Amino acid sequence: MQMIQNPILKGFNPDPSICRVGEDYYIATSTFEWYPGVQIFHSKDLVNWSLIKRPLDRASQLDMRGNPDSCGIWAPCLSHADGQFWLVYTDVKRLDGSFKDAHNYIVTAPSIEGPWSEPIYANSSGFDPSLFHDDDGRKWFINMKWNHRSDAKWAHKANPAFDGILCQEFDPKVGKLVGEIANIFAGSDLGLTEAPHLFKRDEYYYLTTAEGGTGYQHAVTLARSKSINGPYELHPNKHVMTAVQNPESPIQRVGHGQIVDTPTGETYHTFLCGRPLELNSAAKKRNCPLGRETGIAKCEWRDDGWLYLANGKMVPDIEEIAPFYVKGTAKNKTISYAFANELPIDFQWLRTPEPDRIFTMTGNALRLIGRESIGSWFEQSLVARRQEHLRFHATTTIEFEPKDYQENAGLLAYYNRHKFHFLTLTHDPEIGRCLSILSCSGDWPECRLSYPLDQDIALDGQKEVELGLIIEADLLQFYWRTSDDWQAIGPKLDAAVLSDEGGRGEHASFTGNFVGLAAFDLSGRAATADFKSFTYDPQCAAITTGEN
Structure with missing residues (x-):
């Protein structure tokens, strides 16, 4: 039996957005202040991955001179529709204080190698944007909304800066967002709701988000609705993935990912994770020098119409069952x-x-x-x-x-x-x-x-x-x-x-x-x-x- 070894993308490769085109799988990850922007990996089997492209490679697409540390490219979303690839990304210009100044763009390409287009500006209302291609041909732009009013009485109690998930139609013919803006999801009581990705299954729209921040309280939250604008009901367990209750696991900080189906109908979910140096060392504060890495977990749909980890737990395993047998490659080479x-x-x-x-x-x-x-x-x-x-x-x-x-x-x-x-x-x-x-x-x-x-x-x-x-x-x-x-x-x-x-x-x-x-x-x-x-x-x- 062929096994997937987590994390599948080692070292600093956070915020994985996955898509499948035929028998090819692609994952895009954040690069923050590192140039060129966005890493795109390719695999045929979900086991072996290779870095093949960084598409944001010229000044007209990305210029981060003056961006503070940990700003720049946050949480790209990669998708394929209408015969081309679509990449949505944020360029964050400020980290500390009440403001973020996060600008969202869309680029396209006929193949993963490019040529990648000039960017289309979308909005600046928040970060972690994604693009959902509905089965009726319409396209929807989703991002979290940033609230600089920390004193607001109407703000989320857990973290007032995160003010829900916005949804607005994108019209590719005119190259901009059109129509009304809807705040479709306020998040769970955990708060810090971000990284929205929409997908559709049967009669439901499913919305997967990251919550709890990107540290040790991180989680993947799932909600669904029969209307794209909601209201969305929460998963029976609220979260599909989190390592909060499993401090002994070598995989921690689990959250922020996206669903992909194989050609044979199996479902996997990518996730962000960290591997701490010492699990029980207060002196080291459970530091993760490899940063936030990318893993993938096998999932299953149950009779209640909800997605669960196939292992029956909330935290993914170090080893996951691959969808089919493939020949492995040598690891840890000099x-x-x-x-x-x-x-x-x-x-x-x-x-x-x-x-x-x-x-x-x-x-x-x-x-x-x-x-x-x-x-x-x-x-x-x-x-x-x-x-x-x-x-x-x-x-x-x-x-x-x-x-x-x-x-x-x-x-x-x-x-x-x-x-x-x-x-x-x-x-x-x-x-x-x-x-x-x-x-x-x-x-x-x-x-x-x-x-x-x-x-x-x-x-x-x-x-x-x-x-x-x-x-x-x-x-x-x-x-x-x-x-x-x-x-x-x-x-x-x-x-x-x-x-x-x-x-x-x-x-x-x-x-x-x-x-x-x-x-x-x-x-x-x-x-x-x-x-x-x-x-x-x-x-x-x-x-x-x-x-x-």
Whole structure:
């Protein structure tokens, strides 16, 4: 029997929207401030998934320069109708405070590879939009409504900022929303109702939503109505999925997903989840450095016309039964990237639609162009890939000749501008070219750097330097070498802080940790650093020291 291993999309891949076209399955996930926007994965069997496209790849579709951390692309919705793909997405411009400034758009494409159209603006009343294609040909745009009036007496008691689910018709001929706006669902008493997806079965419209926030109280709530505008009755259990009552489960923070049917009529439901480092450690606050990942659960329709998990529980299993037998693929492979003419698809950068200003491919190296600081929200030379495993090694080879301490380049583990560890090659006025470490451990709001090295390490003329790191659950150790043996550099650092729960804690940020390469030049002279290779190694064999 072939089994699905959850999570199916490891590392930071939240808010999964799934659709099927024939025998092909596609999942779109949020990318937040990382560019290009939206990750789209493909599978033939719900077991093996591959990243095939990031469709929002030009300034006219997406420009996130100035977007705060954890803003940008929230909760895309991918669908297929009328012979084309439809992608709905939000670009959120503000996180903290009473306002969100969330703008919703629609793009289309004849195939998943594109070309993807110029965006159609929809609305800005709230985030997590989706598009429902009814069987009579009409299309309905659904999103949560954001309420900035926290003092409102009419607001939801559990969380006044979330003011129900809106529904309005979208007319593709005129390219805009038309008709009356209906608030179709107020949510359950759990509140924080978002991520609406509509589907139809027999005589009912079913509305699946996420509730309880994206942390440990998260849940999938289901409701139904015979009219698209309601009223909607709640599922007998209120929630279809949640891990709230199962703190021992390795899968936590379960919520936010969408239903898909197989060609043979079986039903599955995607979900967002997190895998905590230590289930019972108060010190670590159950941190999830891999961020919010994507899983999928087998479901069943019962005689009462409601959907339930097939395992008879509320929390999904680590292993789910696949719809049919398929040949599995090798997992946890070491990946070695030789930077040639194109940036490998696993890598992204931050915010800017003008990547040629922050990096180029030389043919045998990834050349980063030093721009603004590691904490910038505008033009940051940082290229990285997701951390997908709780234990892994990463290495790179760098060639860089800094002339001043304002010039830095190196290897880093990066969650956001106030949660990162950066092994950097720089220049010290007294010792010359050297290695240093810059860390920021979530000390909001100051975001002050710390310098874990007691003394920077001078480099005596070596042109190329290899940099490495090992993350073992909640600890990070940097390494370096210019010859055969790796040498540890600096103390073991806190890797648990590189998580949603690190720093200010749950709901203050909600992306995931990346590992990659960065450069900055605070002088404005745009010093360049060449990275010849990069290795991501979940088998933990890449770094061997002379002590081993």
